[in-house]
Amino acid sequence: MSSYDQPLIHAHELTKVYGQHVAADRVTFAVRPGEIFGFLGPNGAGKTTTIKMLIGLLRPTSGAALIGGYDIAREPLKAKALIGYVPDQPQLPDKLTAREFLQFVAGLYRLDPAQAQRRGEELLELFSLADRGDDLVGGFSHGMRQKIALSGALIHDPKAFFLDEPTVGLDPRSARLIKDILRQAASQGTAIMLTTHILEIAERMCDRVGIINGGKLIAVGTVDELRHGSDGSLEDIFLALTGGTEYQQQLELSEERA
Amino acid sequence: MSPTIHALRVLSRARWQITVNRWWRVSLARKVGSVIMLVFGLFGLAFTLFLGFFITKGLSSVRLTDGLAQTGIDQPALLVALPSALMLGILLLATLSSIGGAISALFFSNDLEFLLTAPIPVRSVFIAKLIESLVGQYLLMLALAVMPLIGYGLALDYGLAYFLVLPLIVLATPLMPTALGAFLAVLILRVVPPRRAREILGVLGSLMGLGFYFGSQLLTGSSGAQRLGGNAAWVANLDQPYLPNAWAGRALRGVGVGDWRGLGYALIYIVAAGLIFYGGTLVTERMYHSGWLAVAGSGETRRKRKSAAPAQTRRQLGGWRGQAQTIVSKDLRVLPRDLRNLIQFIWPLAFAAFWLWRIISDSDTGIAGRDPLTVLASGVGVAFFICSTLSARLAQTGISREGRAYWLLQVAPIHARAIVWGKAALAWLPFPIVGLLMMSLTVVLGGLNPLLGLLGWLAVAVVGAGMTTIQTSFGAAFPVLDWEQPEKMISFRAGCLGSLLGWSYAFISAALIALASLPLTLPLLSPSTSRSPVVWLVAGVGLLGALLVTGLALTLPVRIGAERLERLEG
Known part of the structure; x- marks a missing residue:
């Protein structure tokens, strides 16, 4: 991890309300350069809503999302130029080939075409997609789309990298590759925020984790800090904080009834 | 209760709940929109009823008998053949649409994986999906067959028997095309990748429509009377006893005039429809599951494409x-x-x-030998109409075409105005390119002064720019990004506002440009007319007005579209 300077990703009291439902409730945290921040929570806890507010896909009801010091609501273009984003289900233009897709993304980020082409080829090689580079993205499997989306997100060397469930649908080799890429990006000063349900990934990869439940950020810190000196795993901490242990009791009760 | 019937009940109930939720669990604005659409739909139905009534009334008018005979129309034969011809059109249309519908319903529904792995017979899933397709077919029938045939019956004063047999015929009609469509869909998907198959079918549908239209226009004589007579003979020929559409047509006509052989035709038609549906579904259902597995396991055909041009050779604007x-x-x-x-x-x-051909060859509508003003007006009018038809779809679907991949543009550091401008620029291209071609032909074929041709082309390009910008901007303000079928890419608001404001602008700016060009066109109208100061004043006002409205059209809608796009959440 590199030195911690000013946070590259800063969520300040981010709130999102849909009618009566509060999807995110004054969520506040910061991710510094070189840090990998894991964002955990049960289904529907507000993880994706928070990420989408940070990258400008959703407008917060209140609060602010700052990327590299730029408020994404006030200076969206400066903030977005620093962002890389990979959604959990990457929807890509089906009728572009992988190479054309990278060229398209490079154009959107105003990269030098020749440099972008070199970088694109490197990324295709890295993800073992060079021989499929002239195939239409529409014919790719979920894992291959995920890799292409990752390549598109990395082509402009983002300073703030957001990944929503990055390893879902990937084979172990690709999942390992993504972990290595994230570590390398972090070592070069990129701030990384990822959501995951795989607690083992969060425990091994993340410098700090935040746990969100019911739209509220209920814990932030390193895994050791969250343990409070106990020897429980991240899974135990997670279940204790999000109320997962009661399921075990319900399960036992229903077994007894059966 | 058999497992199939039980599963069918569960699936139908679920489908009903989804339909109800789609109507009731939406915002008030969408509910109001649905009611407006419903009212429009009812007007449409009334229109087709009156159309059927008045066409039949007109064709059966005794006062027209002599006139029709002079144009070569066999009035009684045409009246008898009308229901058969209509049923043939309906059957062909329903078969073609049912193939696409069957591919969507049987292979692309989101719930298929869930349903086919549930402990219910595959047959029940297959039949439930076919029933879903049938609903669409009945709606098509209601608009295109039921109402015109009611109008036909009313115009000929048919009795109660006609109106009792009509619903039976209508109920039986979609059975044949639906079964045939499902069978063809399963067959096609064994050789063609599913997405490609859907695309090819769309093209075939359009080509068929074109075939019907231009076939009737071109294959018959060139004069109006000859064409009418030829068309009437062609319609009368569609009533052939070996075609199912003729059984339906003859059944209706028979019971209408009290000929009880009509009931026999009705019986043959209904039994045939039932047998084809039963046999077709039985055979197709056997092939379906294995076919679906093959489709579900395959992606798009792997096809090597030429690499994109090396990036460094392309000149990129800053x-x-x-x-x-x-x-x-x-x-x-x-x-x-x-x-x-x-x-x-x-x-x-x-x-x-087609219009080019008419302009070149047709003695009625051709431009050769006409006065220059007529040639200019015809050339500009045809060029603008064709360019705007090409451009409108591109403009209104500009943003919606991105579909679910729009998030890529949302997270990129790009101003929404640049997105709208990019889309508008593409949609505008037909105006300068196709417009140039059309105006060049007008100059060559109509003997128009090249300077006037150039001015006409400029007018087409400028008015096209304003119109395209308006349509693109309203398409951006009200996009549809979650479409599954391409024909649902344009939202009601985008379509209405874009077309209304776009065409309003086009008429106003065209009128102002016409005023601005008075010093050039007035001498063509009357060579003795002098270019008085008043003419120049009017021209100046027209030019200023045209510049002003075009300036507004190029800026204001983009602002609205971009602001709405920026507020879009995803």
Whole structure:
């Protein structure tokens, strides 16, 4: 991890309300350069809503999302130029080939075409997609789309990298590759925020984790800090904080009834 | 209760709940929109009823008998053949649409994986999906067959028997095309990848429509009376006893005039429809599950494409213009690859070819030998109509074409205005390119002064720019990004506002440009007319007005569209 300077990703009291439902409730945290921040929570806890507010896909009801010091609501273009984003289900233009897709993304980020082409080829090689580079993205499997989306997100060397469930649908080799890429990006000063349900990934990869439940950020810190000196795993901490242990009791009760 | 019947009940109930939720669990604005659409739909039904009534009334009028005979129309034969001809059209249309419908319902529904792995018979899933397809077919029947045939019956004073047999015929009609469509869909998907099959079917549908239209226009004589007579004879020929449509037509006509052989035809038609449906579904259902597994396991055909041009050889504009250029380049690549997009161009291109042919060869409508003002007005009018037809779809679907991949543009550091400009630039291209072609032909064929031709082309390009910008901007303000079928890419608001304001602008600016060009066109109208100061004053006002409205059209809608786009959440 590199030195911690000013946070590259800063969520300040981010709130999102849909009618009566509060999807995110004054969520506040910061991710510094070189840090990998894991964002955990049960289904529907507000993880994706928070990420989408940070990258400008959703407008917060209140609060602010700052990327590299730029408020994404006030200076969206400066903030977005620093962002890389990979959604959990990457929807890509089906009728572009992988190479054309990278060229398209490079154009959107105003990269030098020749440099972008070199970088694109490197990324295709890295993800073992060079021989499929002239195939239409529409014919790719979920894992291959995920890799292409990752390549598109990395082509402009983002300073703030957001990944929503990055390893879902990937084979172990690709999942390992993504972990290595994230570590390398972090070592070069990129701030990384990822959501995951795989607690083992969060425990091994993340410098700090935040746990969100019911739209509220209920814990932030390193895994050791969250343990409070106990020897429980991240899974135990997670279940204790999000109320997962009661399921075990319900399960036992229903077994007894059966 | 058998497992199939039980599963069918569960699936039908679920489908009913989904339909109810779609109507009731939506915002008030959408509910109001649905009610407006319903009212329009009812007006449409009333219109088709009156159309059927008045066409039949007109054709059966005794006062017209002599006149019709002079044009070669066999009035009684035509009246008898009308229901058969209508039923043939309906059966062909229903068969073609049912193939696409069956591919969507049987292979692309989101719930298929869930249903086919549930402990219910595959047959029940198959039949439930076919029933879903049938609902669409009955709606088609209601608009295109039921109402015109009610009008037909009313016009000929048919009795109660006609109106009792009509619903039976209507109920039986979609059974044949639905079963046939499902069978053909399963067959097609064994050899063609599913997405490609859907695209090809769309193109075939458009080509069939074109075939009908231009066939009737071109194959018959060139004069109006000859054409009418030829068309009538062609319609009368469709009533052949070996065609199922004729059984339905003869059944209706028979019971209408009290000929009880009509009941026999009705019985044959209904039994045949039932047998074809039963046999067709039985055979298709056997092939379905294995076919679906093959489709579900395969992606798009792997096809090597030529690599994109080396990036360093392309000249990239700077700033936001470079980003807009990137979007245009991407769209230009994607458009020809997706046959569904090409369908949008078949009709306007065919119309362009057809009108060109008429302009060149037709003695009634040709421009050769006409006065220069008529030639100019015809050339500009035809060029603008064709260009605007080509451009409108591109403009209104500009943002919606991105579909679910729109998030890529949302997270990129690109101003929403650059996105709208990029889309508008692409949609505008037909005006300068096709417009130049059409005006050049007008100059060559009509003997028009090249300077006037150039001015006409400029007018087409300028008015086209304003109109395209308006339509693109309203398409951006009200996009549809979660479409599954390409024909649902334009929202009601985008379609209405874009067309209304776009055409209003086009008429106003065309009128102002006409005023601005008075010093050039007035001498053509009357060579003795002098260019008085009043003419120059009017021309100046027209030019200023045209510049003003075009300036507004090029800026204000983009602002509205971009602001709405920026507020879009996803």
